[in-house]
Amino acid sequence: MTLLKCISPIDGSIFAERPTLNMSQALECVDGARRAQIDWAKRPLQERIDLVMAGVAAVGAINDQIVPELAWMMGRPVRYGGEFGGFAERASHMAKIAHRSLANIEVSDDASFKRYIKRVPHGVVFVVAPWNYPYMTAINSVAPALIAGNAVVLKHATQTLLVGERMAEAFATAGVPSDVFQNVFLSHDTTNDLIASNAFDFVNFTGSVGGGAAMEKAAAGTFTGVGTELGGKDPGYVMEDADLDAAVDTLIDGAMFNAGQCCCGIERIYVHESLFDNFLAKAIETVKAYKLGNPLDRETTMGPMANVRFADEVRAQISEAIADGATAHIDSFAEDDGGAYLTPQILTNVTHDMRVMRDESFGPVVGIMPVSSDAEAIALMNDSEFGLTASLWTRDVERAMAVGDQIETGTVFMNRADYLDPSLCWTGCKNTGRGGGLSEIGYHNLTRPKSYHLKKVT
Template sequence: MTITCISPIDGSIYATRETLSRSEADAAVARAKVAQVAWAARPLAERIKLVQAGVAAVGAMNDDIVPEIAHQMGRPVRYGGEFGGFNERASYMAEIAQDALADVEIEDSDAFRRVIKRVPHSVVLVVAPWNYPYMTAINTVAPALIAGNAVMLKHASQTPLVGERMAQAFHSVGIPEDAFQNVFLDHDSTSALIADRAFGFVNFTGSLGGGKAMEAAAAGTFTGMGLELGGKDPGYVMEDANVDAAVDTLIDGAMFNSGQCCCGIERIYVHESLFDAFVQKAVAIVNGYKLGNPLDPETTLGPMAHVRFANEVRGQITEAVADGATAHIDTFAEDDGGAYLTPQILTNVTHDMRVMREESFGPVVGIMPVKTDAEAIAFMNDSDFGLTASLWTQDTLRAEAIADQIETGTVFMNRADYLDPALCWTGCKDTGRGGGLSVIGYHNLTRPKSYHLKKA
């Protein structure tokens, strides 16, 4: 089978790769299992140093990586790629590794040694998405390797060059080729490998359907899983909020990367006293965007990664307007009816509309007025997803009290669309299960092993 990356810039074929046959995939797993034993036997400090060197080697490639990302998934080159977040996350996980993976000493007396150790799962499969292809991958790759696992990275077909770049960088600094492998696998082979217990842990970031397929493949195997399957993240602007800061951050959170962010803002609830001002400012911001070729440094909004993604967003907008929603942004001249899509702000929306209930994953946001915190909480929880929520107020106690009532993984106050590596990245409901980064990320990428040693 051939994996083909169609560039959203012009619809041309940018890259093709052949997938591994089942026998080739089995051989790759076998090599990874052998390499993992030797890799885990290395001192933790050495593994940390090598991963940090690999991360730096990726950074040295950034001038080539930035246009590659634009070609593969459409993000404008003006934003400079992902190395800042890539490095921040990996560096934090390296920094906390000694403490996070430390033995838990219960007793070491003349009679007994009792200790809990954290040991690697063996081989970790990382299935990474195209929207933030480097940052989402490193969330698991860095701590998994540091913890002593071997890693097999399967990247999205839209971004096939990313795994190759990471493998090239990591191998160049001395991480064994079999301990970190970039692999091209089709869906059937991936499912078959999971069903055959090829992996000790699987981390998947992607669609709800993909997550269900992963769980179905793993049924009865007891393979550990980390699943982040999307969101419909809300923002709530209270009457005491700094409305200018709220508009700037929430609209950027809705539109950056053409709205293709796992934790992007997809619906906004604004206290009725600020609603008109908020919408007016939001419309002005979006009308200032420049939609165009992502290789042009003047472009602020590139195409969506694929025409079918843009068509899904167009469909949600069209249905909402037909049902009474107001669209505030006139069609941009650069909107070609394909991957290049006009960003949109909708009002007069309701939760009966798909655009307020289903994941859009594109440059559209619905804005609704609310009267009370209780009303806003009810709307925020009226979703099958639960990844993040963004609260805007000057009152920290009020924000935390509201946060306690929101069904989500992360709650922000006066910011949005950011991943703090010191905090567990997690979700609930159809967003998935598990948690990445932070100390908890290490706990999920290892298993506890208890030693109860009676001394003679």
Template sequence: MSATVSLISPIDGSVYLERPVMAADLAHAAASRARAAQPAWAARPLDKRIALVLAAVAEVGKTTDRMAVELANQMGRPVRYGGEFGGFAERAGKMAELAEEGLAPLVIEDSDSFLRQILREPQGVVFVVAPWNYPYMTAINTIAPALIAGNTVVLKHAAQTLLVGERLAEAFHAVGVPADVFQNLVLDHDTTAQLIAARAFDVVNFTGSVGGGRAMERAAAGTFTQVATELGGKDPGYVRADADLDAAVDTLIDGAMFNSGQCCCGIERIYVHDSLYDAFVDKAVALVKGYRLGNPLDEETTIGPMAHVRFAAEARAQISEAVAAGAMAHIAPFPEDDGAAYLTPQILTAVTHDMRVMRDETFGPVVGIMAVKDDAEAIQRINDSDFGLTVSLWTRDVQAALDIGAKVQTGTVFMNRCDYLDPALCWTGCKDTGRGTGLSVLAYHALTRPKSYHLKKV
């Protein structure tokens, strides 16, 4: 009897769907088909590849109502937010727009004597291991530029959002992308590791936990396979004395709580200048007390359950540990808090960096708020972390943001906004957040390899 993966809905703990795990021999055969299909796919003109990717995006767009309901059932995001098609289409569209620039030859010399240039060639087979928290948008970040660049793609989606991988494959195949060019596979960890170790893929693109990223690197050790990772985060916000207080509260608290705090670049710690601290906390607490926790299929729900009971358990543990160590919890338990997946959103003060809630990734609707006296203290606090994905700076002074940005260890510096991926800019990180180059023209450089031509004309 073959092993299966069960997707447990956070709405009520029931089994939403089950899928068989692909046997190892079939998985190797699928990877071989992807490699065999790649040259013909790369030989298609660039504009044809772009057109097919955009057609697949449009195909997904025909079922946005279904998308919202299926996401609610799979990972708990309220249907009132309408799924992910807006960001999904924006990212794919921008990558299509940037393709010619990202894949353009770099001509060093074209004279009567020499043609010297650097061309970009597809890497080959790209393995995308996608996460459950934004399952359409994070997947398309790599799928779109990989296919446009002439690679074939094998997708392994998270167990919590298995249906998303199937929906993506349906859409790409419906518009004419060959079945072997884009494949969605249900794989266990052992088979995944075997495939990577066997050099079945030329690029592994993994978004997930730090532990998962280490497993990918261990599997690839000695193979020279390119491994790109976006792992944990503990993204900070810093509110300077000159900030627009209301805008800072509204945006940072939304950045901490939206999607039940399950955002790659969600705000997990906030540092506020002494002069604004009390007012910031008061406004933040009032905002969160107005949230409605409940069934994500209910249009009135503003914050749904966490995607899995074990994720909520980790957030609860961090909260309780912090309170036991002296932190103050400002939000009384909501009536809908069931001690399982439905978790009261929480604001903590009197926190310190000795507490896990200010150091470990929480990935839940919880944020700690600390007062700081100046930029120097804020920078020290921001950098006192194992992670480095984004920082959100709140100020009216662009030069101050640039100066602070130069001193913080992070992949993206936001000013007066947060929790957004600008597809024209590179999505990357440092430290335990991993090493990846997503979106922007640089994504094309990561998904292709340079080939140099030094041609002497006779």
């Protein structure tokens, strides 16, 4: 047995700890889920929808408890009120489109044949969720998987150890059978062994590239489907006709919110040379106004990073870039303790030879480069191993569409950034992973097609 410990970034204390299941105990949970899933899938679709939405509401009912827990576990300031708005929005949209998305595809029904394609649940879906937006990332898969008739086994990140427990308890109080939606605490080895033993019918993983590779390796030869959302290095491109103030406000917030720990956060910005100086000046002014501090303080606008080791990686990227000629524009904040509390930073004179413009930073740092043309910006945006989102700033929709068509990415934004629209497929390319969540396509990935070819006796 391993003891999982959530170390709070606020003060380095152990905020929560839970023992892991051994392989035998874990298999019992999966067996229970598999048995319960059969009856769950037989329930009318609207009944499943109603129960899932009741579970969502039950999570909302404990939001006052959840918000400070998130601050203790991963450092997000309480002033932002947690994640329930996005959590409910995503679940509500998937509930709204469920009947249409899961409807049979009717091919023909004539005197001789009835032919149709039905979407049926995989069975037991294993969801491995990350710590940075722990409720919203989990609900992306949990809600549609349950609505579609699957049982769900959720394993949450150690950094947000209590999130899965809170969700499972809330859904159970709302009437979702406890074996249909389970939270489990597992070691990496047991997780790999479960996947390798074909315990699950589908695996949905959000996390690091290394973690995704481990999931795919464990599933090799089992024919278990694996959906992944992994690393990112999302770019913003500010064209010469952009609304400069809006571009600065949105892109810098996209780079710095949640201490830069966002899956689709902005990590590099390319600005047309005619706007570069003004963009940089406004960006520096914005970042200097942030208040770094204890996330339990309502005056704090930026809390600590979730773990000291994450902050150490960002510091290393910044230090290496400065040593190679980059210019840092933000003096160290008084609250920067050399640990989890980290000064947000803007860098210029950066190049793609520097790790800060190439590797995922996942912290409050952004490099800004001037460009002279769309072609130059496109080449730089595509010069990355990742492809999650790209944010384009222009008043010309046709131009944005033309540039967007040339970017290797999962989502193209125009005049916005760092937002997940549940009506659109959340997906990526290259080392950001494969698969798609939310939207009608999310239901397609959480079910399998089953064809019916029925010959009538005449």
